[in-house]
């Protein structure tokens with residue numbers, strides 16, 4: 001029911017709006033980002049949508065329904081990218097949503113509900129250090145303190161105003177009209193490709209917990225200090241990295257998605273001939289089932305004590321830098337999406353999302369769910385990120401059918 | 410035979426020449442360094458020494474001997490410091506050497522040999538990225554390519570000229586007149602203090618070998634990539650750090666000083682939600698006995714292959730960034746120093762130096778040896794570095810006796 005060529009045309013056009021030295025980068029708040037949005041807005045208009053910018057800087061294309069006051073079906077994703085990557089992450093979902101509106105128009109289908117296609121602002125971690133600004137902002141979930149976060153000499157409030165939002169009313173945003181939200185996204189993992197499935201129906205978006213650990217040893221001369229008299233923070237931290245990996249691998253074998261990764265790792269003084277005195281590391285934990293994260297958190301509290309004792313270093317209690325609960329997809333929408341898959345002949349499976357998404361924020365105020373389409377080797381957030389256009393088109397067709405189904409209920 | 414108060418006065422005076430926010434820093438080539446040298450030069454003059462700057466930027470105070478042409482006894486160390494540290498590292502030896510000249514003068518003792526007190530330029534790794542510039546430079550051991558090394562907009566040649574050296578004749582420096590060199594230094598390790606000894610007689614300065622290893626994995630999404638499908642460079646590198654530490658601890662138990670440390674360690678992309686794709690680490694290896702280092706090098710070549718296979722990452726063959734041989738102290742001088750210890754009643758032991766020193770460079774052209782004095786808890790290269798003045802004075806007395814002994818032979 002959708003036009004695959006039109007999807008390819010738009011995704012390619014957006015890919016062309018990038019610094020050629022850094023494919024495929026359009027970071028939120030940058031001139032390239034605004035150029036990308038100008039393209040999307042023009043395409044929304046061409047699809048007969050009425051465009052506007054909401055207070056949170058979300059670009060919205062609206063198609064009024066036949067029965068005013070019935071509520072709004074929202075579909076979309078984001079068009080910003082991480083630095084150095086992401087030809088499809090967010091873009092595929094934004095264009096697929098637009099294609100739903102176009103197909104409805106092509107077929108002369110009028111919905112009872114209002115339909116809105118959204119390009120959320122700054123889903124990725126932005127230059128202001130925070131993410132999902134648009135989806136949080138649309139639903140009044142931006143903490144006030146964020147407005148004064150700085151990037152260069154701009155506050156986030158100024159940044160939002162510059163893209164066309166209205167920070168003065170941002171904190172009070174509400175969307176009581178939403179009857180449902182759907183997002184299509186690339187999986188960013190290898191499962192669908194490996195299992196030869198067309199669509200993943202996302203049962204839950206894993207909770208993300210970030211844990212900072214500081215290992216403090218003693219900076220001694222690397223040449224003179226006997227091996228058995230050292231308090232080497234790097235050695236202790238290395239043991240911690242290996243143990244985290246083993247523990248996470250064990251937890252991943254039980255039901256429910258689980259992962260834990262040390263992605264940030266910094267040593268001091270980082271000098272060739274000095275025994276490392278300090279390591280600060282950040283664990284990124286993901287759990288579909290909250291109790292798995294609780295178990296992990298309890299384990300890590302004990303683990304750092306064992307390592308501190310074994311290696312003669314000091315490790316303060318792990319600091320929970322952030323801790324978000326898992327977000328289940330709305331059960332009724334999961335069924336709607338499954339029916340839609342069956343209608344268009346998409347091979348599907350239920351699966352969790354290990355990654356965070358705008359859907360998790362909208363889900364706090366309205367029924368929301370998302371689908372995944374396969375991506376090549378699970379690669380994402382890099383120049384190599386790739387999704388086949390036919391897979392995206394299949395996902396768009398699922399959205400199309402699901403929206404029609406939602407409209408009837 | 411020496412005046413401990415005078416030593417304390419000079420060391421305290423130099424400690425006062427520092428940026429108060431960064432005790433006790435006087436990095437080579439800085440204005441503070443030149444201020445420190447102006448103080449030392451004034452004290453050399455007050456001790457009746459004739460001062461000069463040699464082509465390598467070494468500050469030298471000379472006391473002519475009774476028998477011209479017999480040769481020069483050189484004693485000294487360096488007055489530059491590492492960033493953020495070192496109240497005694499180098500300074501103790503420079504002032505102790507000066508005190509030898511003063512004591513000879515006080516006692517009206519005339520030597521047959523010329524005596525020179527030296528403050529070597531830039532023993533520590535300098536802003537030009539290289540160390541032991543003065544001791545290498547005095548003896549024609551500076552590689553020509555070093556002269557054009559940059560720091561900011563200055564070449565090393567310009568830096569040497571600015572402190573008073575003469576880069577135009579630097580590469581041709583020779584010191585055939587040297588009959589012997591002695592250096593006093595703080596141990597920078599915990600052994601003398603732990604064993605309650607006054608003096609360490611340095612049998613050899615360990616060879617320093619630096620080995621760079623690059624571990625390459627794959628940057629995957631930390632949220633979505635299943636634990637068993639990762640090529641995590643940090644996990645593999647952590648295993649390497651632990652294995653290096655175990656191996657080094659084993660080798661340290663056999664005769665001869667041995668240590669290996671991973672002091673530099675950097676991960677990429679170093680982002681919270683990305684599986685680390687790359688780790689570059691630098692091993693600092695020290696061996697008193699060359700075959701120990703050969704064994705370690707052979708082991709590490711095999712070890713990285715094992716880890717690459719076990720963790721599904723790529724590790725190129727380790728790169729030997731630098732590789733210096735151990736330098737034994739001149740046996741005749743070790744005996745001279747032992748006699749001197751016995752004369753002044755210093756409790757002494759033979760030991761290796763795990764740290765590199767100017768002595769290693771002078772030893773390439775003349776008989777050279779060094780002594781260690783205890784320092785608190787082995788701490789060095791930090792604000793806490795401390796040596797008791799009485800221990801330094803005892804070491805200066807040993808130098809005094811040793812110089813007189815050398816003069817007779």
Ligand SMILES: NC(=O)NCCC(=O)O
Pocket residue numbers: 124125188354355356357632682
């Ligand atoms: N989808 C996605 O990559 N979100 C970024 C946040 C995260 O999951 O790390």
Ligand SMILES: NC(=O)NCCC(=O)O
Pocket residue numbers: 223273533534597763764765766
């Ligand atoms: N003595 C000293 O700290 N030298 C610096 C070079 C080294 O041994 O790492």
